[in-house]
Amino acid sequence: MRLTLLLLILAVPAAFYGGAWWQARSTQVFMAEHKALQARLGEQAREIDQLRQSLALASSGEKVAQQANEQNRLTIKLLEEQIFKQQQDLAFYKGVLAPASRREGLRIRAFELQATDRPRHFRYKLLLSRVGKDDKPLQGQLRVTVEGRQGGKDVSLELAALTQGLPDPLSEQVIAFTFKHFQAIPEAGRFAELKLPEGFEPRQVRVRAEVKGEKPLERTFKWIEEE
CATH class of the missing domain: 1.20.5 (Single alpha-helices involved in coiled-coils or other helix-helix interfaces)
Structure with missing residues (x-):
């Protein structure tokens, strides 16, 4: 114990x-x-x-x-x-x-193209003018298509479809114009943008202009090489 x-x-x-x-x-x-x-x-x-x-x-x-x-x-x-x-x-x-011997009226002067730093994106500008002394506004409409090949077939794409979702998109396939001496599309001499779809190989741009009462005018412009 x-x-x-x-x-x-x-x-x-x-x-x-x-x-x-x-x-x-x-x-x-x-x-x-x-x-x-x-x-x-x-x-x-x-x-x-x-x-x-x-x-x-x-x-x-x-x-x-x-x-x-x-x-x-x-x-x-x-x-x-x-x-x-x-x-x-x-x-x-x-x-x-302009010499009097030349046909007066609308001229499709140029379709300018510039490559951008983004693949398949291009800047464009369309220039119209007229020959003659007539000072009345010239009214008409344009249709612009980009022609090339896709999937082994000849394809023609509307310019308006290539501008959707980009700055200055075209709302209609047919482009209306009214001018006296000179017209740029887009306005004020600016450039707009277009984007080519994947797999599409462009060859040329076709511009068709129609003025009421005159024979349609058409020109093609060769596509530029993408840098």
Whole structure:
């Protein structure tokens, strides 16, 4: 009994000190894990700050690029309008000074094509003029088709269908026009865009113009090589 009592008396402080030691040990482990977690959080915070700075720089660069592109677009638009005005004046003088032996009336002057940096996307502009001294507006309509091959067959595609979903789309297959001396399509000498379907190999553009009371006029223009 005495031995048992002695063991019980000794077990109480042993348990107390053992619990204190375990608590201290657990606290040390917890503090170490806490410090490690804080270190990881600090690293992640620095990474986030770096990403935010990189994003800010990228956004700033993108804004600068967008501003430069917008400025270039406005400059191109201004130059195209100036060229259009000069072409109008030139067409007027050519029409007035044309030899009397030449047939007066509508002329399909050009169908201009330019390749773009996007595959199968092209910029185009159609130019019309008239010969003669008549100052009354010339009215008529155009039909423009792109001819080529697709799937081993000859195919003719309407220009209006190739412009859908792009800037300055054509709403109708037949393009109406009214002008005195010079006409550009789109207006003001700007370029519009067209997109060729996959698998289509263009050869030429056919432009057919009709003016009431006159014989239809037709011209073909060879397709350009895509750069």
